[in-house]
Amino acid sequence: MLQFSGHGDALRRGPMAGALAFEMADGTIQLPDPDDFIALLGKCPRLEGVFLNGCKTLRPLGERIQQEMPWLTVVGC
Secondary structure, three states: OEEEEOEEOOOOOOOOOOOEEEEOOOOOEEOOOHHHHHHHHOOOOOOOEEEEEOOOOHHHHHHHHHHHOOOOEEEEO
């Protein structure tokens, strides 16, 4: 199980919709590409589930994860 608890991006459309948001030491926000995050999950062969606890992370990011990796359990809060 992978758990993300933090900030989600409020963008609802476009290629960055649902991106996880990371606050850097200097206070800036980094939005990694959601496709890169999903590709990283694909490199974890024993991963069974993902828990997303951040604003706007279940829809659309969690839904995209579920579509591309239907064997994973995706939970969002």
